[in-house]
Amino acid sequence: MNSNKVILETADGNQVIKENIGFINIVGENNTVKIKVDNPEDFINQKGLLIAIFGNNNSVNIGKVFYPVNDTIGLTGLTINIGNPPEDTIDPGVSRYASNCSIEIGDNIIFCGARLFLQDDNSSIKIGDDCMFSWGIDVWCTDVHTITDLEGNPLNFGKSIEIGKHVWVGKDVKIGKNTKISNDSIVGWASVVTKKFDESNVILAGNPAKIVKKDINWNFRDLQNYQIYRKSQN
Helix, strand or coil: CCCCEEEEECCCCCEEEECCECCEEEECCCCEEEEECCCHHHHCCCCCEEEEEECCCCEEEECCEECCEECCCCEEEEEEEECECHHHCCCCCCCECCCCCEEEECCCEEECEEEEEECCCCCEEEECCCCEECCCEEEECCCCCCCECCCCCECCCCCEEEECCCCEECCCCEECCCEEECCCCEECCCCEECCEECCCCEEEECCCCEEEEECCCCCCCCHHHHHHHHHHHC
8 A cells, every 4th residue: 555645735625635646756655745736637737846755754745836937048846855766876776765854835935946855864844935936946955975073973964944934045046954044035146055044134145145135125026016016005
């Protein structure tokens, strides 16, 4: 009996359980993928989402998310990897399993081109509501390979990545393990986030990223349409 579940949940709370969806590949036991959808039958034919899980007791919970795909400008949607298939490893035939991991993704999020990667057991990624991700983005809660002290003890375990609500992540950003980006913040183009930022309403930029501006907020509209929208609210 297959102990893995893919659950498609509609707005009215109805759930459809699927065993086979082409863009979701699960190897292991007791893994659960739950996704909010408008229509289960339309969802299974869509582009822009790829999920691969190699391990046991993992959970992926995805809210109302948009995955635009445009080959002309490089939009690829969202890719999620927990563990890694044998063909992606140096040792032929050796799988990299990751177990007891979790990914929580909120509602009203757009992923134009991002890869979320969990390789270490018991690690997690959490993304709040109303976020916007550009493309060329890597969110990796792992280094994949091992750093040790001089006695051979591992030092670089991935534990968690937390991205708050209403965060705008710019093009080609890299977000590493054990980091945090707080609510209503922006991460500038090609920045590399390597630590926790507890302060909200900031712009992070650079390699490594640091706070370059405080007391900001952002809106998904372009400048022209934002000004029109703002006038309409007055």
